Amino acid sequence: MDEAGSWTGAGDAATVRVEAMVRDYQVKLARYVRRMTGDAEAALDLTQDVFLSAYRMLKADPERELTGGWLYRAATNGAISFLRRRKIVRMLPLDREVERAAWRIDESGPASIDLQSALRRLPPEQAAAVMLTSYAGYSSQEAAAMLHSTPEAVRQRVCRAMRVLRSVMSENESS
Amino acid sequence: MTVLNCRDAETAAGAIALGEATEFDRDAYRLHLSRCAHCVHTLGGEREIERTMQRLVDARDAETWQPSVSPARRRARPAGFAWGIAATAVVVAGASWLAIPHGGSSSHAAIVASASVRPVRTVQRHASAVAAAPVPRRVTVAVAPGHKLIVVHNVVQLSAPPAATRRTVAHLAAVPRPNPPRAQAPTSSDERTVADTGTTNVPQLAQHAESLALLPAVVRDVAPVGGENAIAPHPSRIAYYENAEGTTAIDVSVDERGTAVRCTVTKPSGYLVLDESVCSAAMRVRYLPRTVNGHAVSGLYHDAFTFHAGDDPQP
Numbered sequence: 001m002d003e004a005g006s007w008t009g010a011g012d013a014a015t016v017r018v019e020a021m022v023r024d025y026q027v028k029l030a031r032y033v034r035r036m037t038g039d040a041e042a043a044l045d046l047t048q049d050v051f052l053s054a055y056r057m058l059k060a061d062p063e064r065e066l067t068g069g070w071l072y073r074a075a076t077n078g079a080i081s082f083l084r085r086r087k088i089v090r091m092l093p094l095d096r097e098v099e100r101a102a103w104r105i106d107e108s109g110p111a112s113i114d115l116q117s118a119l120r121r122l123p124p125e126q127a128a129a130v131m132l133t134s135y136a137g138y139s140s141q142e143a144a145a146m147l148h149s150t151p152e153a154v155r156q157r158v159c160r161a162m163r164v165l166r167s168v169m170s171e172n173e174s175s
Numbered sequence: 176m177t178v179l180n181c182r183d184a185e186t187a188a189g190a191i192a193l194g195e196a197t198e199f200d201r202d203a204y205r206l207h208l209s210r211c212a213h214c215v216h217t218l219g220g221e222r223e224i225e226r227t228m229q230r231l232v233d234a235r236d237a238e239t240w241q242p243s244v245s246p247a248r249r250r251a252r253p254a255g256f257a258w259g260i261a262a263t264a265v266v267v268a269g270a271s272w273l274a275i276p277h278g279g280s281s282s283h284a285a286i287v288a289s290a291s292v293r294p295v296r297t298v299q300r301h302a303s304a305v306a307a308a309p310v311p312r313r314v315t316v317a318v319a320p321g322h323k324l325i326v327v328h329n330v331v332q333l334s335a336p337p338a339a340t341r342r343t344v345a346h347l348a349a350v351p352r353p354n355p356p357r358a359q360a361p362t363s364s365d366e367r368t369v370a371d372t373g374t375t376n377v378p379q380l381a382q383h384a385e386s387l388a389l390l391p392a393v394v395r396d397v398a399p400v401g402g403e404n405a406i407a408p409h410p411s412r413i414a415y416y417e418n419a420e421g422t423t424a425i426d427v428s429v430d431e432r433g434t435a436v437r438c439t440v441t442k443p444s445g446y447l448v449l450d451e452s453v454c455s456a457a458m459r460v461r462y463l464p465r466t467v468n469g470h471a472v473s474g475l476y477h478d479a480f481t482f483h484a485g486d487d488p489q490p
Contacts, residue, residue, distance in 0.1 A: 026244045027240075027242060034240070034242075048244050111230050111237060112238075114230060114234070115231055130231070134193065135231065135235050140193055155185075155193065156182075156185045158189040160185070162192050162224060166219060
């Protein structure tokens with residue numbers, strides 16, 4: 001991989017594998033991180049970091065098995081770190097109205113707004129649980145492995161996240 | 176059949192949401208709901224859970240964003256990042272500059288001599304002064320002998336109330352009032368602040384009394400818990416040495432739970448440290464939310480602080 005802009009520079013095994021991962025996962029992963037962080041630019045940065053980490057790992061150990069689950073776990077950890085860092089560094093929350101004005105058409109639908117509003121209110125661990133399962137399509141067992149938790153805890157987090165999402169939906173419907 | 180407690184019911188609801196629940200789990204969940212009104216309200220029935228999940232799936236399916244991640248992608252930073260770095264650099268540079276022992280350039284020596292202060296000692300004095308006395312309406316913070324920063328707290332109405340509020344007030348104004356309150360005359364510092372900001376000053380006592388007389392139980396505006404003095408800005412020490420002066424007017428958005436969610440500087444003082452200290456203080460405070468007919472709603476809290484360097488005429 002050359003730093004000039006291509007994932008296919010050197011042509012070694014690690015590059016080929018990372019290239020395949022980027023092709024298969026970049027859209028799904030970036031969308032997932034964007035939902036987690038609420039920030040498209042940060043999502044692109046974090047997704048890029050995940051693939052770079054995968055590349056370095058494969059460069060060091062070409063036999064290592066890297067799955068989509070590993071990518072999601074790394075992305076989740078990156079997103080949670082980003083949210084914690086933002087909480088410390090930025091004392092003033094983002095301007096919701098300005099943000100909404102910058103949203104694209106596919107983000108401004110009622111379902112999308114409900115989901116993003118709910119995710120804002122959730123602790124990062126609950127948001128990760130609901131996004132890994134309902135959004136990314138992993139089972140509670142797989143999500144538990146990614147989050148270093150138990151399937152029961154993941155289901156509970158999903159249930160609590162659902163409660164918030166439901167309250168947001170009812171608020172928006174009533175308004 | 177297994178009898179679930181409320182905690183297990185949460186797990187079962189999660190399993191239903193994820194489509195992982197067996198018929199046995201569903202039966203147990205239904206049985207629990209038939210006996211627990213609290214869980215009916217908080218968790219909802221199976222159809223409700225599935226409807227909520229469908230909303231999430233709809234949001235996912237509606238997405239059309241096709242991002243491209245390449246190593247050459249220019250990394251973006253938040254809008255305020257550069258300013259944050261610059262401000263941090265200025266503060267750090269200023270602090271380290273002042274901490275350098277005397278004997279540098281002549282201008283440096285002159286500034287340190289005019290401050291006539293040993294940094295560590297003055298920080299402690301400042302902290303003890305703050306801790307010893309409650310913050311009055313007019314505050315003088317002495318960071319060093321001969322260096323004082325006077326903070327004047329003003330309540331400033333920066334804009335006309337929203338249309339909905341105006342309608343409510345107009346409607347209720349027809350109700351006869353037995354004793355209309357008298358407005359309190361603004362002080363000279365209030366007037367100067369108002370002149371600086373180009374806004375209308377509403378003396379707080381009069382505003383409060385009028386709202387009580389006009390709107391007995393209809394509208395209550397946002398107010399900080401602990402009164403207006405609950406917001407106590409403490410600017411960074413560099414403000415004292417810079418003789419920073421000015422008026423910072425802010426709008427604080429307060430949600431229906433009384434939490435400050437956003438602070439907007441509507442009139443900057445010209446010194447970032449002053450503006451940031453006001454916003455930081457305003458964001459730390461809890462608020463009584465605005466209520467309309469007894470229901471808490473989100474609202475705006477307007478406030479302004481004037482900082483003067485020099486001696487306090489009314490200590």
